[in-house]
Amino acid sequence: xxxxxxxxxxxxxxxxxxxxxxxxxxxxxxxxxxxxxxxxxxxxxxxxxxxxxxxxxxxxxxxxxxxxxxxxxxxxxxxxxxxxxxxxxxxxxxxxxxxxxxxxxxxxxxxxxxxxxxxxxxxxxxxxxxxxxxxxxxxxxxxxxxxxxxxxxxxxxxxxxxxxxxxxxxxxxxxxxxxxxxxxxxxxxxxxxxxxxxxxxxxxxxxxxxxxxxxxxxxxxxxxxxxxxxxxxxxxxxxxxxxxxxxxxxxxxxxxxxxxxxxxxxxxxxxxxxxxxxxxxxxxxxxxxxxxxxxxxxxxxxxxxxxxxxxxxxxxxxxxxxxxxxxxxxxxxxxxxxxxxxxxxxxxxxxxxxxxxxxxxxxxxxxxxxxxxxxxxxxxxxxxxxxxxxxxxxxxxxxxxxxxxxxxxxxxxxxxxxxxxxxxxxxxxxxxxxxxxxxxxxxxxxxxxxxxxxxxxxxxxxxxxxxxxxxxxxxxxxxxxxxxxxxxxxxxxxxxxxxxxxxxxxxxxxxxxxxxxxxxxxxxxxxxxxxxxxxxxxxxxxxxxxxxxxxxxxxxxxxxxxxxxxxxxxxxxxxxxxxxxxxxxxxxxxxxxxxxxxxxxxxxxxxxxxxxxxxxxxxxxxxxxxxxxxxxxxxxxxxxxxx
Numbered sequence: 001x002x003x004x005x006x007x008x009x010x011x012x013x014x015x016x017x018x019x020x021x022x023x024x025x026x027x028x029x030x031x032x033x034x035x036x037x038x039x040x041x042x043x044x045x046x047x048x049x050x051x052x053x054x055x056x057x058x059x060x061x062x063x064x065x066x067x068x069x070x071x072x073x074x075x076x077x078x079x080x081x082x083x084x085x086x087x088x089x090x091x092x093x094x095x096x097x098x099x100x101x102x103x104x105x106x107x108x109x110x111x112x113x114x115x116x117x118x119x120x121x122x123x124x125x126x127x128x129x130x131x132x133x134x135x136x137x138x139x140x141x142x143x144x145x146x147x148x149x150x151x152x153x154x155x156x157x158x159x160x161x162x163x164x165x166x167x168x169x170x171x172x173x174x175x176x177x178x179x180x181x182x183x184x185x186x187x188x189x190x191x192x193x194x195x196x197x198x199x200x201x202x203x204x205x206x207x208x209x210x211x212x213x214x215x216x217x218x219x220x221x222x223x224x225x226x227x228x229x230x231x232x233x234x235x236x237x238x239x240x241x242x243x244x245x246x247x248x249x250x251x252x253x254x255x256x257x258x259x260x261x262x263x264x265x266x267x268x269x270x271x272x273x274x275x276x277x278x279x280x281x282x283x284x285x286x287x288x289x290x291x292x293x294x295x296x297x298x299x300x301x302x303x304x305x306x307x308x309x310x311x312x313x314x315x316x317x318x319x320x321x322x323x324x325x326x327x328x329x330x331x332x333x334x335x336x337x338x339x340x341x342x343x344x345x346x347x348x349x350x351x352x353x354x355x356x357x358x359x360x361x362x363x364x365x366x367x368x369x370x371x372x373x374x375x376x377x378x379x380x381x382x383x384x385x386x387x388x389x390x391x392x393x394x395x396x397x398x399x400x401x402x403x404x405x406x407x408x409x410x411x412x413x414x415x416x417x418x419x420x421x422x423x424x425x426x427x428x429x430x431x432x433x434x435x436x437x438x439x440x441x442x443x444x445x446x447x448x449x450x451x452x453x454x455x456x457x458x459x460x461x462x463x464x465x466x467x468x469x470x471x472x473x474x475x476x477x478x479x480x481x482x483x484x485x486x487x488x489x490x491x492x493x494x495x496x497x498x499x500x501x502x503x504x505x506x507x508x509x510x511x512x513x514x515x516x517x518x519x520x521x522x523x524x525x526x527x528x529x530x531x532x533x534x535x536x537x538x539x540x541x542x543x544x545x546x547x548x549x550x551x552x553x554x555x556x557x558x559x560x561x562x563x564x565x566x567x568x569x570x571x572x573x574x575x576x577x578x579x580x581x582x583x584x585x586x587x588x589x590x591x592x593x594x595x596x597x598x599x600x601x602x603x604x605x606x607x608x609x610x611x612x613x614x615x616x617x618x619x620x621x622x623x624x625x626x627x628x629x630x631x632x633x634x635x636x637x638x639x640x641x642x643x
Contacts (some may be wrong), residue, residue: 002275002395007121009221009357011430011507014089016549017234017479017494019302020208020583023424033194033254033255033256033257033258034177034256034257034587035256035257036187036256036257036273036274036276036277036286037280038177038180038181038277039177039252039255039256039277040249040277041177041180041181042177042255042345042347042349043182043252043253043281043349043504044180044184044281044340044346044348045180045183045184045250045339045343045345045346046133046224046244046248046249046283046343046344046345046346046347047132047244047246047249047281047285048127048158048184048187048188048246048281048284048339049187049289049336049339049340049342049343049404050273051187051191051285051288051289051292051316052140052314052316052317052336052339052340053136053313053314054138054239054289054292054315055289055292055293055296055297055315055316055450056125056296056305056312056313058070058239058293058297058301059293059296059297060305060307061239061307063215063302064212064215064216064297065216066296066297067290067293067294067297067298069239069255070239070289070290070293070487071290071426073239073243073289074237074286074289074290075286076243076434077243077282077286077438078283078286080434080437080438081243081246081282081409082278082279083252083430083431084179084246084412084416084431084434084435085246085247085249085278085412085415086275086278086279087416087419088101088269088274088412088415088416088419089250089253089271089274089278091415091419092250092269092569093253093267093270093274093546094253094254094264094357096245097122097250097251097354097355097360097412098118098247098250098408098412098416098555099115099118099119099409099410099411099563100121100168100357101415101416101418102114102118102411102415102418103113103115103418105418108546109283109284109543109547110544111547111565112362112547114249115358115469116364116460116463117460118407118408118411119354119355119358119463120358120457120459120460120461120462120463120464121403121404121408121456121459121460122178122350122351122354122404122408123246123351123409123459123463123547124246124400124404124455124456124459124553125244125347125401125404125405125408126347126348126350126351126354127347127379127382127383127386127403127459128343128352128386128397128401128404128455129244129342129343129347129401130162130165130344130347130348130383130401131158131344131383131386131387131390131397132394132397132398132401133340133342133343133344133347133396134158134162134165134341134344134383134387134392135154135158135280135339135341135387135390135392135393136313136394137158137159137256137336137338137340137341138157138159138161138220138314138337138341138342138392139154139334139394140314140317140333140340141157141333141337142154142157144333144334145326145330145332146330153390154389154392155387155392156393158387158392158444159384159387160287162344162380162381162383162384163346163384164341165341165342165344165345165380166348166376166379166380168345168351169345169348169372169373169376170373170376170377176345176348176349179257179342179345180342180346180367182516183335183338183339183342184339186335186338186339187335187336187338187339188284188288190320190331190332190335191288191292191316193293193298193324194295194316194319194323194324194332195288195291195295195316197319197323198291198294198295198296198298198299198323198325199294199513200318201296201299202294202295202298202299203297208298208299209298211298212297212298214450214624215302216636219388219638231449241405243405243409243420243525244401244405246278246409247350247405247408247409247412247413248279248346248347248349248486249274249276249277249278249281249349251349251353251354252346252349252353253270253271253274254270254353255349255353255540256265256270256273256274257269257270257273258270258271258272258273260550272322280420282581285407292316293514294318294321295316296311296315296316299319300315300319302320303584304318312396314333314336316332316333316336317329317333317336319559320332320333328427332380340450341617344383347426348376348379351375351378351379352372352375352376355369355375356369356370356375359467359470360549361548361549361550362467362471362547362549362551363470363471363474363477363549363550364466364467364471365467365470366470367395369412375615384389386393398449398452398583399449399451399452400451400452400455401452402445402449402452403442403445403446403449403452403453403455403456404452404456406438406441406442406445407442407456409438409442410435410438410439410441410442413431413434413435413438413439414435416435417432417435418432418433434469436580437570448493452581455606461496471549474549475611475622476576476622476626476629477626477629478579478580478583478629478630479549479550479551479572479573479576479577479580480550480551480552480553480554480571480580480627481550481551482552482553482554483553483554483556483580483581483584484553484554484555484556485556485558485584485588486555486556486557486558487558488557488558488559489557489558489560489567490588491558492558492565492567493537493567493589494588494589495535496535496536496537496565497589497591498534498535500591500592501534501594502537502589502591502592502593502594503534503536503537503593503594503596504533504536504537504538504539504581504582504585504593504594504595504596505520505524505528505536505537505538505539505595505596506538506539506540506578506595506596506597506619506620506623507520507538507539507540509542509565509568511541513561514561514562514563514564517538517561517562517566518562518563518564520538521536521564522600524536525594527598527643528594528596528643535565536596537565537567538565538566538567539566539567539568539578539581539595540566540567540568541569541570541571541574541577542568542570542571542574543569543570543571543573544570544571544572545572545617546572546573546616547572548572549572551571551572551576551580554569554571554581554584555569555570555579556568556581557602558567561584567581569581573611573616574616575615575616575617575619575622576613576622576627577597578595578619578623578625579627579630579638581627582595582623582627583627583630583631583638583640585638586638591640592637592639593638593639594638594639594641595623595638595640595641596641596642596643597619597620597623597640597641597642597643598642598643599620599642599643600617600620603638620640622643624640625639627640
C-alpha cells in the first residue's frame with residue numbers, strides 16, 4: 001500500500017521543477033517537444049473551432065456586410081497580429097508571452113501587481129475558453145436530430161466534457177497533441193468540403209451575387225462603397241473573436257521542437273518554427289473565414305440566421321445539412337462538437353505553461369504548482385465551478401471571453417510597441433498603428449459588453465487574494481537554493497570557530513563605521529555575556545527587490561572594518577537569508593552556529609506585514625521558524641539568542 005502511494009505521488013508530481021535550476025531556465029524542456037505543425041493543431045483547436053460560430057457572429061453584427069467586415073479581420077490578422085506575435089515569440093521564446101515583456105518594464109511590487117492583473121485577464125481568457133467551448137459542444141450534441149432524449153441535460157453534459165478533458169491532460173501532453181491533430185484534420189477537411197461546395201453553388205448560380213448586391217443597396221450603406229468601408233470598420237470589434245488563439249500560440253512555444261543547436265538562451269530553431277506556426281495558422285484561418293463568410297451570407301436565407309433561426313450559431317453546419325443531407329450533416333455536427341469541446345485543450349496547455357512561470361516564483365502558489373497534474377486538477381475544478389456559476393450558458397460567458405482575448409492582445413501590442421521603439425522608422429510606426437487598432441477594439445468591446453470586464457475583474461481580484469494568502473503561508477520557507485562564500489568570507493568563517501563554538505551576530509547596517517561595530521560588540525558583552533576576546537562574525541543583509549520570493553544564489557562577501565569582521569550579502573528577505581547562511585555555515589564547519597539578535601520594538605502585526613512585503617521586520621522569531629521548518633531535530637538546529 002505504501003509503495004502504491006509513493007508511486008502515485010511520484011506520478012502525480014512528475015514534471016515539478018528541480019529546485020536547483022534557475023527560474024530563467026526552468027521548465028524550458030519539461031514536456032516532450034513536437035513538430036511545429038502538430039503544436040499548431042493543439043492551438044488550432046481553439047483558433048480553428050471559431051469557424052463553428054464566427055460566420056454567424058459576423059452576419060449578426062453587420063448583416064450583408066459580413067464578407068467585407070471579414071476582410072478587415074483578415075487584414076488585421078495577417079498584417080497586424082502575425083507580425084506582432086512574431087515579435088513576441090522572438091522576445092519571449094520560453095513561453096512567457098507578452099506578459100514577460102511587460103514585467104521587465106516595472107520593477108518590484110508594481111511589476112508583480114501588473115503581472116497579476118495580466119494573469120487575471122489570461123486566466124479569464126483561458127478558463128472561459130475551456131468552459132464556453134465545452135458548453136457550446138454540449139449544445140451541438142443536444143441539438144442534433146439523432147441525439148437521445150436522455151442527453152438533454154446541458155449542465156451535466158458540460159461537466160462530463162470538462163472532466164474528460166482534464167483526464168486527457170492527466171494522461172499526458174503527447175496524447176493531448178495527437179487528439180488535437182486528428183480533430184483539426186477532420187474538422188478542417190469537412191469545412192473545405194462545405195465551403196468548396198458553397199463557392200461552387202455561388203459560381204453556378206449567377207443570380208446569387210446580384211441578390212447580395214441588392215441586399216447591400218437595401219441596407220444602411222445603400223450600396224455606397226465608402227459607407228460600406230466605414231460601417232465594416234466600425235463593426236470590426238464585434239468580429240474580434242476571430243483573432244483568438246495567438247496568445248496561446250506563443251504561450252505553448254516550449255512544446256515546439258527546435259534545432260539540435262538550440263540553447264536555453266538562444267532557441268533560434270524554436271523561434272523560427274513558432275513563426276511558421278503563427279503564419280500558417282493565420283493563412284489557413286483567413287482563407288476559411290473569407291470563404292465561410294461568403295457562402296453563409298450569400299446562400300443562407302437571412303431569416304435562418306436570425307437569433308432563433310435554424311442557422312443561428314451553426315451557419316456552416318446548416319449548409320452541411322442542406323448540401324449533403326442528414327448523414328453528412330450529423331458527421332459535421334459531431335466533429336464540430338468534438339473540436340469545440342477540445343478547444344479547451346489549447347487553453348489548458350496555455351495555463352499549464354503560464355502559471356508555473358510566475359506564481360511559484362513570486363511565492364504566490366505552492367511548489368507543487370510547478371507540476372502539471374496537480375494544476376490540471378485545480379484548473380478542472382475551477383472550470384466546473386465557473387460552468388455551474390454561469391449555468392453552462394454560452395451567451396453569459398461570451399462577454400468575458402471577448403474581453404479576456406482582447407485585453408491580452410492589447411497588452412501584447414503595447415509590449416511590442418515598447419520593444420520596437422529602439423528600431424524606430426516604419427517598424428515602430430506600424431506597431432503603433434496596430435496598437436491603436438487594438439485599443440479601439442478593446443475599448444469598444446468593453447463599452448458594448450461591460451459584463452465581460454466585471455468577470456475579468458472578479459478573476460483578477462480572486463487571483464490576487466489567493467496569491468497573497470499563498471505568499472503569507474510560504475513566507476517561512478528557506479527559499480535560498482545555494483550559498484556561495486568568497487575566499488575572504490570562507491576564511492573568516494573557519495577562523496571564527498573556537499572551542500566548538502561559532503558565534504554570528506546579526507546586524508542591521510547603519511553608518512558602517514568602526515564605531516558602530518564597537519558599540520554592537522559592547523552590546524553583545526552586556527546582553528549576551530560574550531567577552532571581547534571571543535571571536536564574533538557580524539552578518540548583514542542588504543534588501544534588494546523584496547517582491548521577489550526565491551533567492552537562487554546567496555553570495556556572501558567578507559569585509560573588515562577596523563578589527564571587526566563582517567559578512568555581507570544581498571537578498572529579498574533578511575530572515576530567510578540569515579537562516580540559509582547559518583545552515584550553510586554548519587555544513588561548512590561542522591559546528592552548530594549560535595546567532596544573536598536584539599529585541600525589536602514595535603507591533604508584531606505591523607512587523608509581520610513589513611516582512612511579507614518589504615523582506616524585513618521582527619527578524620529573530622522568523623529566523624527561528626525558518627530553521628524549525630528546515631531542520632526537524634532541535635539538537636542539530638542553529639541556536640537563536642534574543643536579548
